[in-house]
Amino acid sequence: MAKDDQILEEFTSKEYEHGWTVDIESDQAPPGLNEEIVRFISHKKNEPEWLLEWRLKAFRDWQKMKEPNWANIKYPPVNYQDIIYYSAPKKKETLDSLDQVDPEMLKTFERLGISLEEQKRLTGVAVDAVMDSVSVATTFKDKLGELGIIFCSFSEAVHEHPDLVKKYLGSVVPANDNYFAALNSAVFSDGSFCYVPKGVKCPMELSTYFRINAANTGQFERTLIVAEDSSYVSYLEGCTAPMRDENQLHAAVVEIYAKQDAEVKYSTVQNWYPGDKNGKGGIYNFVTKRAICAGDDSKVSWTQVETGSAVTWKYPSCILKGDRSQGEFYSVAVTNNYQQADTGTKMVHLGKDTKSRIVSKGVSAGKSQNSYRGQVEVAARATNSRNFSQCDSLLMGSKCGAHTFPYIDIKNSSAQVEHEATTSKIGEDQIFYCTQRGIDEESAVALIVNGYCKEVLNKLPMEFAVEAQKLLALTLEGSVG
Amino acid sequence: MSELINKYFPTASGAKTVNDHWEAFLNVGLPDRKSEEYKFTPITNVIEREMNFDSITSDSGSDPGVETLFSTPYHMVFLNGKLVKKFEGNDIISVAANSDIPASEKFIPNWKDEFHLMNKGLEADGVYLKIAKGNTLEQPVYIQYVVDSADSQSAAVTRNYFHAEENSEFQVVEEFIYLGENASFENTESHVVVGKAARVRSYKLQLQGKNQLQVGNTFVQQERDSYHKNITITMSGKMVRNNLQIFLNDEHCESHLHGLYMLNGKNHVDNHTTVDHRFPNSYSNEMYKGILTEYSTGVFNGKIYVRPDAQNTNAFQSNNNLLLSDTATLHTKPQLEIWADDVSCSHGCTSGQLDKEALFYLRSRGLGQDEAKALLLKAFVADVLNEIDIEPIKEKVESQVDSVLFTK
Numbered sequence: 001m002a003k004d005d006q007i008l009e010e011f012t013s014k015e016y017e018h019g020w021t022v023d024i025e026s027d028q029a030p031p032g033l034n035e036e037i038v039r040f041i042s043h044k045k046n047e048p049e050w051l052l053e054w055r056l057k058a059f060r061d062w063q064k065m066k067e068p069n070w071a072n073i074k075y076p077p078v079n080y081q082d083i084i085y086y087s088a089p090k091k092k093e094t095l096d097s098l099d100q101v102d103p104e105m106l107k108t109f110e111r112l113g114i115s116l117e118e119q120k121r122l123t124g125v126a127v128d129a130v131m132d133s134v135s136v137a138t139t140f141k142d143k144l145g146e147l148g149i150i151f152c153s154f155s156e157a158v159h160e161h162p163d164l165v166k167k168y169l170g171s172v173v174p175a176n177d178n179y180f181a182a183l184n185s186a187v188f189s190d191g192s193f194c195y196v197p198k199g200v201k202c203p204m205e206l207s208t209y210f211r212i213n214a215a216n217t218g219q220f221e222r223t224l225i226v227a228e229d230s231s232y233v234s235y236l237e238g239c240t241a242p243m244r245d246e247n248q249l250h251a252a253v254v255e256i257y258a259k260q261d262a263e264v265k266y267s268t269v270q271n272w273y274p275g276d277k278n279g280k281g282g283i284y285n286f287v288t289k290r291a292i293c294a295g296d297d298s299k300v301s302w303t304q305v306e307t308g309s310a311v312t313w314k315y316p317s318c319i320l321k322g323d324r325s326q327g328e329f330y331s332v333a334v335t336n337n338y339q340q341a342d343t344g345t346k347m348v349h350l351g352k353d354t355k356s357r358i359v360s361k362g363v364s365a366g367k368s369q370n371s372y373r374g375q376v377e378v379a380a381r382a383t384n385s386r387n388f389s390q391c392d393s394l395l396m397g398s399k400c401g402a403h404t405f406p407y408i409d410i411k412n413s414s415a416q417v418e419h420e421a422t423t424s425k426i427g428e429d430q431i432f433y434c435t436q437r438g439i440d441e442e443s444a445v446a447l448i449v450n451g452y453c454k455e456v457l458n459k460l461p462m463e464f465a466v467e468a469q470k471l472l473a474l475t476l477e478g479s480v481g
Numbered sequence: 482m483s484e485l486i487n488k489y490f491p492t493a494s495g496a497k498t499v500n501d502h503w504e505a506f507l508n509v510g511l512p513d514r515k516s517e518e519y520k521f522t523p524i525t526n527v528i529e530r531e532m533n534f535d536s537i538t539s540d541s542g543s544d545p546g547v548e549t550l551f552s553t554p555y556h557m558v559f560l561n562g563k564l565v566k567k568f569e570g571n572d573i574i575s576v577a578a579n580s581d582i583p584a585s586e587k588f589i590p591n592w593k594d595e596f597h598l599m600n601k602g603l604e605a606d607g608v609y610l611k612i613a614k615g616n617t618l619e620q621p622v623y624i625q626y627v628v629d630s631a632d633s634q635s636a637a638v639t640r641n642y643f644h645a646e647e648n649s650e651f652q653v654v655e656e657f658i659y660l661g662e663n664a665s666f667e668n669t670e671s672h673v674v675v676g677k678a679a680r681v682r683s684y685k686l687q688l689q690g691k692n693q694l695q696v697g698n699t700f701v702q703q704e705r706d707s708y709h710k711n712i713t714i715t716m717s718g719k720m721v722r723n724n725l726q727i728f729l730n731d732e733h734c735e736s737h738l739h740g741l742y743m744l745n746g747k748n749h750v751d752n753h754t755t756v757d758h759r760f761p762n763s764y765s766n767e768m769y770k771g772i773l774t775e776y777s778t779g780v781f782n783g784k785i786y787v788r789p790d791a792q793n794t795n796a797f798q799s800n801n802n803l804l805l806s807d808t809a810t811l812h813t814k815p816q817l818e819i820w821a822d823d824v825s826c827s828h829g830c831t832s833g834q835l836d837k838e839a840l841f842y843l844r845s846r847g848l849g850q851d852e853a854k855a856l857l858l859k860a861f862v863a864d865v866l867n868e869i870d871i872e873p874i875k876e877k878v879e880s881q882v883d884s885v886l887f888t889k
Contacts, residue, residue, distance in 0.1 A: 070517065380807055380808070383807075393817075393819070395819065395821075395822035395824075396822065397822060398789065398792070398821060398822050398823070399789065399820075400820075400822065401818070401819060401820040402817070402819045403816075403817060403818045403819065404815075404816060404817040404818075404828070405814065405816050406814060406815060406816070406830070407812070407813075407814045408811070408812070408813045408814065408830060408832065409810070409811070409812045409813075410802075410804060410810070410811040410812075410832045411807070411809075411810050411811075412804070412807055413804040413805055413806050413807050413809065413834055414807075414834060415804070415832060415833070416831075416832070416833040416834070417831065417832040417833065418829070418830075418831045418833075419815065419828075419829065419830045419831070420827070420828070420829040420830075421815070421817060421827060421828050421829070422825075422826065422827040423817055423819050423824060423825075423826040423827070424824065424825050424826070425822045425823055425824075
């Protein structure tokens with residue numbers, strides 16, 4: 001065991017690679033939250049009256065709500081009056097090319113390995129880079145424009161496509177849906193908006209990189225994706241954040257609206273700063289993600305690889321309203337040190353012949369706590385609906401925890417619902433098998449865990465799979481169960 | 482506060498409170514719908530709606546002489562919470578009042594269930610049975626809890642303790658019987674201590690009744706090398722909640738939990754189980770099966786805790802359900818909480834209907850639709866019924882299952 005301990009020690013002492021800050025002048029609001037701040041944000045972003053009203057209503061609802069405490073996570077109370085709710089990199093003239101982007105910022109992205117130019121030239125991914133809440137560059141816009149696809153920052157969408165935004169904003173996640181969604185609705189700074197018109201298959205993966213930068217800035221992203229009849233879009237979201245001592249709050253909202261025959265794929269790789277090895281610092285990630293399969297035969301698929309954040313509270317869910325609609329959820333959640341994750345999904349079957357599939361793989365190491373919390377609900381009129389859920393947990397080290405909270409609520413006799421879960425550590429026989437064939441123990445663990453997560457990683461688009469595997473390898477380095 | 486007492490029970494119906502504990506209960510009150518544990522079983526609302534505790538009188542009755550499933554010298558009967566028939570102890574089994582438990586043997590868990598707190602706060606009738614070290618009680622202890630609400634509503638509170646000393650063995654059968662049509666409320670509690678290398682099998686039978694509201698807490702404490710098997714069969718009840726808590730307090734314990742709920746009408750049954758692995762090298766196996774028809778509601782919540790030290794734990798859990806009507810509802814939550822890494826735990830739960838191919842197979846061999854269905858359902862429940870080791874109980878449950886299945 002001595003060697004194991006040593007390796008574990010090495011692994012647990014591994015510092016966060018992307019931990020550094022860049023000085024970019026910020027245009028900040030004073031810390032605190034009140035109606036004035038909401039008005040300030042709205043004014044700053046030149047928003048129309050209806051949106052300000054919408055924000056204010058959300059803010060008033062939020063004031064009446066209580067912070068939820070049912071999740072299996074513990075964190076010191078957040079002082080919502082201590083947070084800076086608006087921070088934007090200094091306004092530049094409208095950008096036509098990447099040359100006009102703040103070179104400091106370009107450098108930031110380069111160090112993260114997501115150089116805009118590289119992305120643009122080599123991979124064909126349109127990147128809407130978000131840094132400290134304001135979109136600074138949008139690429140490939142023209143190309144998408146030809147197809148009628150709208151892919152822009154949220155604030156841009158508010159000005160250029162107010163009808164669409166007004167129609168769909170809050171249609172999936174109402175402003176007063178829950179505490180964090182209400183907070184987001186009141187103070188959201190920016191985000192992405194994507195609209196795919198009828199019959200259009202988006203030819204490239206749409207991707208947004210988020211990055212939290214200035215100190216003490218809450219990041220409140222809002223993403224809205226609307227897929228019209230028979231359209232297809234694959235959306236990528238990924239994030240890294242610099243080292244920080246105070247906990248930072250991130251309360252994002254993602255809404256997906258899929259109409260008849262539409263298919264939306266939403267992939268996330270999340271690698272925010274998880275805090276140091278003593279559990280100090282790190283991001284609080286309280287996210288509300290929900291999709292509605294409003295039309296018949298529509299399909300929404302969530303894939304997530306969660307390796308970062310000190311505390312994660314996230315349940316990407318699907319409301320299967322249309323007949324024969326499908327929802328999928330694939331997740332890998334890795335926690336280490338003092339990280340806590342309470343994540344899972346919610347599948348609400350309302351339409352007939354609806355199908356859902358849940359595959360969740362949890363890996364906990366160090367002193368972390370990893371929980372799966374899921375709900376499968378079959379309404380009385382959702383005849384012949386089908387669900388399959390599988391949630392597996394892998395434990396590394398004797399001080400971590402793995403928890404499973406699956407809720408299954410069935411009101412229909414023709415529904416077929418299955419749930420299975422297992423918890424175990426990496427088999428010694430598996431490691432022995434590998435070492436016997438000349439693979440060292442460390443690589444063997446990586447191999448086994450990669451195989452364990454394969455089912456989920458395979459669902460990631462090519463561009464992301466590489467990054468995800470890198471992340472896993474990094475997290476798993478030296479961790480022998 | 483006094484309002485609460487009158488509202489939630491018993492002084493009117495003759496029950497006395499145990500001051501400190503009753504205060505503790507009043508501070509908590511009964512669970513509302515927001516309570517995570519009683520989310521799907523709004524029993525407080527139903528009690529408030531259905532029960533009128535003022536109307537309950539507390540006259541003592543005598544043994545109602547209800548039908549017994551089998552005969553045993555160790556037969557006891559409770560009527561409306563009062564012990565009306567008991568047996569004399571002998572060398573193997575000693576009988577005492579539940580208030581006579583020596584302090585050193587008080588295994589009262591610190592458990593937060595509201596109804597447990599209520600039970601604790603009330604003076605309840607009951608016994609303390611102890612099986613002496615190294616002995617085997619050949620015939621089962623058989624306790625019938627009769628609640629008679631033929632003339633008026635009734636309420637009952639009971640609390641019993643069973644202690645199997647080192648290396649002893651016995652079986653206990655608890656049968657709940659409800660007479661009459663009026664609503665009744667019962668809060669029962671059983672504490673089972675399974676000593677070192679002791680073997681205990683407990684049965685909880687809820688086979689008849691119509692308008693009863695029942696909450697039962699069963700606590701099982703297992704010591705080293707012990708074996709416990711619990712079987713809960715529920716086939717009736719307006720609203721029944723069974724809490725079963727198993728604490729594995731030492732190494733090498735073996736624990737089995739089996740349950741069957743078969744509901745029709747508007748019956749509502751909720752099984753909440755907890756298995757707490759506190760030490761290494763223990764084994765637990767849980768299997769609950771449910772058949773829901775008509776407007777019935779089934780709730781299952783199975784928690785398995787594996788504490789940080791409990792390495793080499795093997796814990797299995799499954800919950801399978803058949804929904805036979807679109808108006809039946811199922812809520813199930815198989816929950817694992819694991820803090821140790823060298824464990825093997827799994828749970829599975831399913832909800833569905835009968836396999837169409839199996840039905841076709843039987844029908845192609847000449848069985849009618851209903852007959853074929855009944856046969857498959859019988860096979861479905863057999864896994865649980867086969868765990869019943871007392872033949873007359875098995876026969877009784879089987880015949881009741883048949884009467885539900887084959888009379889359509």
